[in-house]
Amino acid sequence: MKDNVVGLDHGSGGRKTARLIRELFLAYLGNPILERLEDSAELPSDRGRIALTTDSHVVYPLFFPGGDIGKLAVCGTLNDLAVKGAKPRFMTAGFVLRAGMSMDALERIVRSMAEELNKAGVQLIAGDTKVIEKGKVDDCYITTTGFGALEHSKTFAPERMEEGDVILVSGNIGDHEAAVLLARGDFGFEHKIESDIANVWPLVERLIEKDVDVKAMRDPTRGGLATTLNEMASAAGLGMVIREQDVPFSPAVKGAAELLGLDPYYLASEGRLIAIVAADHAERALEVLKAEPLGKDAKAIGEVREKPEGLWLETLLGSERPLLILEGEQLPRIC
Amino acid sequence: MSVELEAILERIESDSTLTRGMVEKLIRDVGKPLTLMEVCGTHTHAISKTGIRRALAGKVRLLSGPGCPVCVTSDADIDRFIALARMPDVAVTTFGDMLHVPGTESSLAEQRDAGADIRIVYSPLDALGMAEKEPRKEFCFLGVGFETTAPAILATVAEARKREIDNFSICAAFKLIPPALRMIAAHPDLAIQGFILPGHVSAVIGSEPYRFLIDEFKKPCVITGFEGADILQAILMIAGQIKEGEPRLEIQYKRVATKEGNKAALKIMEGMCDVKDSMWRGLGTIPESELKLKEAWKDFDAEHKFSLPPLEHRERFDTAGCRCGDVLLGKIIPPDCPLFAETCNPSNPLGPCMVSSEGACAAYYKYER
């Protein structure tokens, strides 16, 4: 069925988003680079390998425990470069602001962008500002474009995955989305959940330096761990199985998800790395990740396998159930 | 003392030696495959999520009953909700699951995308709080639920009267479980050998309203909790009853469900509501299966407040080839429906069982294909 209007589900990162991309954007704008639909694109260049990516940030509220839209706009884009193995170098930013937005709030946002950029050693080299009349938009949207360099000869892509490869995650899953959802205040929960927003490049850099045989990487953002692993499995034409007892969640995130009837496997993280590594490198990869503060809770959660295709969860009682890609926006439910 | 309870709950929730042991026992002990119905949608979800359905395949066939108040809300009711959402200065407040339920032409999600003021809340009390904060706007809460949820929404209405918040109302379409079970149990070619009964409805109504399933229909029944261990234990209990040939009404979920139920909640329902016939999506009209606010509460009844037209009973699903009625009755499982996963899927649900994320078809689509 073709939709007549754009709905919130089209921005959920799930099946509807995928269809919009395939049936509209790729239909008109497709080319061999775009069609790979990777977090960032490696460009043909005779001056070394370079990667480019872009991302719009519309998070609401602008400030939430553990971060704000500025930190997210920087880290989200840095991470899209990092998972392709590209060291982030430069960034551009476009701001769409609402007339009447507090200047203090804007300054806080820009300051937090500066902090993250400085930490990452990345320069903001171009920008744009538009202001829209009151009522048309929320306070602030930010689009960032990141430019990175691949200073090695490795390629990270799902096509390199093979049966037996081990699936690693760098820490607890879903804290970012849980923090943002609860920060909206609509549900009246009090909690200590903080967003996990972080630049994951330091983890990637270490894995590359230590010459770990990493096949592919992603960051489990919109659509969460389940949707991201599904996309990887489907790009590789392989199956994956993860174990319920090994996937790390903080008790509060799991608890909040249960209270609201949400499936935590679909909650977004913004500072987590998924790395698929060769089986005989898995132990070393875990050591490398755990040595970094950001990766101290890293865990092996499952394996790549030939068949059945798709993503499967081995439940506590030893049975398996499929984890599909997110259909549309997850809504809190009563039943 | 509560530390102890916490530890017990933790074991029931996640001790896999218990659940694995029970699965092994069922596989070993069940001879001829059993056909049971889990009435409650939250059970349907738990059964899929924990992998019980797959683990017991070939031994225990678990059919999913009408146990989701969202998915049995008729399209005529949804049309009313949509009419409310389209009114200027009315904010519709609701549990999130209602958003994707289709009416005859649209859904609340589509209305929200088109700009209607529709707000998702965790508790009806939060909707009341919004009404108190924005006194110039009307706030209508969509009163959907079974006996577990109805008292909470009704108590909120009582609270609104007490606090004199007169810009709050509910549009009630509460459904009652025992009449639906009677309809299912009375079905002539029913294959169901026993019922896994809803634990949280029973926390409110107690065990006795199900007594007719034993007395009149001789069906083994177990009121069941929602952890994997609870459900497996209930299946073992039903299997035992079938083996002994002596149907009983048992409570597995004793830590929550009792014979008497919650008297305060029952009093709220009796005091504030009349019982009426009701249109169930996919099942048709079931006598005396809906709660409506009594005349004395009409100031908080959206039907009265906004002069909503009387409900027309239409069921487009019956003509679209959708077999949700048969799924709800346990006559077929979702993949037996010709529309399943083809024209009817979670992005584009046709029937009630696909609409709710907990509906039998959605659960099958997600976990069992």
Added chain:
Amino acid sequence: MCIGIPAKVIKINGDMGKVDYQGVQRETSFMMLPEAKVGDYVLLHAGFAIKRLSEEDALETLELIREMLKAGEQTDER
């Protein structure tokens, strides 16, 4: 059909109070459960406490499961 969570009561003030589940806290109405006390575990549904959880009965469930499994082992031995 109805999501219910076993949460711990941490505050009661008349009809209203607060419960905690895994570090997430929520204002809760005790209108339907006036007998609840701080420290109890209650079933939370849509912001209302609807039942006090009984420790004895939870333990009984656990014991019954153990017995069932033991009975299974004996069958094996035979």
